[in-house]
Amino acid sequence: MPLKAPADFSELNEIMKTPRQTDSDASHEDRAKAIRDTLRDAIVDRRLSPGAKLSEAExxxxxxxxxxxxxxxxxxxAFEGLVTSERNKGAFVSNPSPEEARQIFTSRRLIETGILQSAAENMSAEDFAAFREQLKKEALLKEDHGAKARREEIKVSGDFHLxxxxxxxxxxxxxxxEELIGRSSLVIALYGKTGTSSCGSDDHFGILEALEAGNLDQATKMMLHHINHIEADLDLRPQSSLSLKDALQL
Amino acid sequence: MPLKAPADFSELNEIMKTPRQTDSDASHEDRAKAIRDTLRDAIVDRRLSPGAKLSEAExxxxxxxxxxxxxxxxxxxAFEGLVTSERNKGAFVSNPSPEEARQIFTSRRLIETGILQSAAENMSAEDFAAFREQLKKEALLKEDHGAKARREEIKVSGDFHLxxxxxxxxxxxxxxxEELIGRSSLVIALYGKTGTSSCGSDDHFGILEALEAGNLDQATKMMLHHINHIEADLDLRPQSSLSLKDALQL
DNA sequence: ACCAATAACATTGTATACAATAACACATTT
DNA sequence: AAATGTGTTATTGTATACAATGTTATTGGT
Incomplete structure (x- = not known):
């Protein structure tokens, strides 16, 4: 069903079927941003597959x-890297290369290490509570094996990092x-090997525990291990079927 | 000729006096990008001061x-943070707060450390030669005490990091x-204390030397010291004259 | 003279019209 | 039949017109 049809019925139409968020009051603030957010969700959720054309008129x-x-x-x-636009051709959902995927995770290892350090200094009791709440949400999604839950899972597990x-x-x-998480989700959707969650909430739990114990070194080590784990779960070999897929993207 | 200004003579008109880059061939590729680049240069060079209004029509x-x-x-x-746009009000050259300035340098300490590590692994002989060339350019600008040279200096010393x-x-x-360097230049222009170069090429030279000697730890230490030095040269106390300036920005 | 209400103006937000470019199909030629 | 050229169509690039909003000036009242 979500398969993009050949001629006239674009994959893009599918996203209309998903409930749109608060359209009445927030939207008028900046309609372009609202649309960007829905499109981003659709891309990160893989409802719009890489290479899909996003025509302005549509x-x-x-x-x-x-x-x-x-x-x-x-x-x-396009600024966020989720969409690639070619002059006089149009905008397409990005199809990040394996090399780009590696750079994304390299960047994450660097930046999240720094974030962890600052976060450790600032974490309040309420923060810890909020994180525990978040991890509960993750665990629930992990139990649900539906396709929709899996898509949600990618997004929610990104929320932990955010x-x-x-x-x-x-x-x-x-x-x-935010940019890195978005691109990571796209890459995971593209190259993810296993059906199982690529972002184990167990890892998240461990990081949180280490933080709560005041052990920054341990938390950092676990974070790096966690990101490595996500990256290791990808199949970044020179893609074969992808080039084919790319050929019939339009 | 392209001047339309009837009443007030906006600061923006000044930038017309600076030579425009290749307008014939590169521009038609993407005119918006070309304009963005000139405006960015003008902002980073402080030819457009923070708070200046950038009206679309102008x-x-x-x-x-x-x-x-x-x-x-x-x-x-606006995406790069050099411009702040307010709905129904217009776009203005950003006026970053001291807090924002601190965050910029914190981010730089983190990211440049990682960059240094990767760079150390990749530096070729030609790269080293190019860097030495670049440092020569810095040194020349340092000797020239003209106002134009000072502006160039900020940009060129950013190039080292890029x-x-x-x-x-x-x-x-x-x-x-790229984003961080742009914002740094803006912040330096805003809060820079001393007239002397805030980005000493001596520091750059030391970093390069340490890299050439294969001493990454030393290079990293010097880089952090260098960034700290830049930040220390700023006057980030709660601004007083700035709020006044802000008041008459329009 | 001061304040409030309102009208005139200027600027941004959005839609649409037209131009330029690329993609496609078909025909003509070899 | 293959290849190339041409015309047609669809899509993006850009300019402009109009609507909505914010700002400022003016006018009337106290």
Whole structure:
């Protein structure tokens, strides 16, 4: 069903079927941002597969806005690396190379180490409570084996890392992390080997525990191990079927 | 000719006086990007001071493009943090807070450490030669005490850090560094205390030397010291004259 | 003279029209 | 039949028109 049809019925139409978030009040603040957010969710959830074309007219008509707005939303996603736009050709969901995937995780190892350090200094009791709450959510999704739950799982497990960035209190690093998490999700969706969660909540739990015990070194070690684990779960060999897939992307 | 200014003579017009780069061939590739680049240079050079208004119509008329293009260029700069745009108000050259400045340097300490590590692994003989060339350029600018040279100096000393990012071979970290360098230049222009160069090429030379000697630890130590030195040269106390300046920004 | 309400203006937000480019199909030629 | 050229169509690039919003000036009242 989510398979993209050949001629006229684009994969993009599928996302209309998903419930749209608060459309009434928040949207008028910046409609392009709202559209960007929905599209990003769709990309990260793999409802839009890499290589899928995002035509300005189609995006616009799906959200009942002009091409101007759609174009703006696509431009934002291009800045984040989730969308690749080619002049006079259009915008496509990015199809990151294995090399790019490795760079993403290298960057994460570096930045998340720093974030962890700052976060450790700032974590309050309420923060720890919020994290425990979050881990519960992860655990629930892990038990559910539905396809929808799996997609949610990727996003929610990213939230753990984003929460750390939030607590760290550095807006710039947080912004970097948001980009990295988005791209990671795309890469995981692309190259993920196992069906099992690539971002074990066990790892998250261990990191949290180490933080709570005040053992930053241990937390850092576990974080690095965790990221390595995610990366190791990818199949980054020179893809074969992908080039084929790319050929019929349009 | 492209001047449309009737009443007030905005600061923005000044940038027309600076020679525009290759307009004939590269520009048609993406005009918005070309405009973004010139504006970024102007901001980083402090030819456009923080708080200055960048009206879409004015930018457009200065470059003889429609507001559509001007708007796109401004949006890009907003993503980089050099411009702050407020809905229904317009775009302004960012006026980063002292707290934001600290976060920028914290981020740099983290990311440049990682970049240095990767760069050390990749540095070739040609790379070292290129760096030495670059340091010569820095030294020349240091001797020249003109106002123009000082502005160039900020940009060129940033190039050293960007070259390291380039050699490191991680496109994502490089992109992050580009943003950080741009924001640093803005912050330095804003809060710089001394008239003397805030980014001593002596520091750069030391780092290069340590790299050439294969002493990564030493290079890292010097890099951190270097960044600390830049930050220490700022006056990040709660600004007083700035709020006044902000008041008459428009 | 001061304040409030309102009108005039300027600027941004959005939609749409037109131009430029690329993709495709078909026809013509060899 | 293959290849190349041409015309058609679809999509993006850009400019502009109009709507919505914010700002400022003016006018009326106290």
């Amino acid at each position: 995006v616009g008509s799906l959200y009942s806005v002009s091409r101007t707005i759609a174009r703006s939303a696509l431009q934002m996603l 929460m750390l960035a939030e607590v760290a209190g550095n807006a710039i690093l947080k912004k970097f992390m | 930018v457009g008329s200065l470059y003889s493009v429609s507001r559509t293009i001007a708007r796109s260029a401004l949006q890009m700069l 070259m390291l990012a380039e050699v490191a071979g991680n496109a994502i970290l490089k992109k992050f560094m």
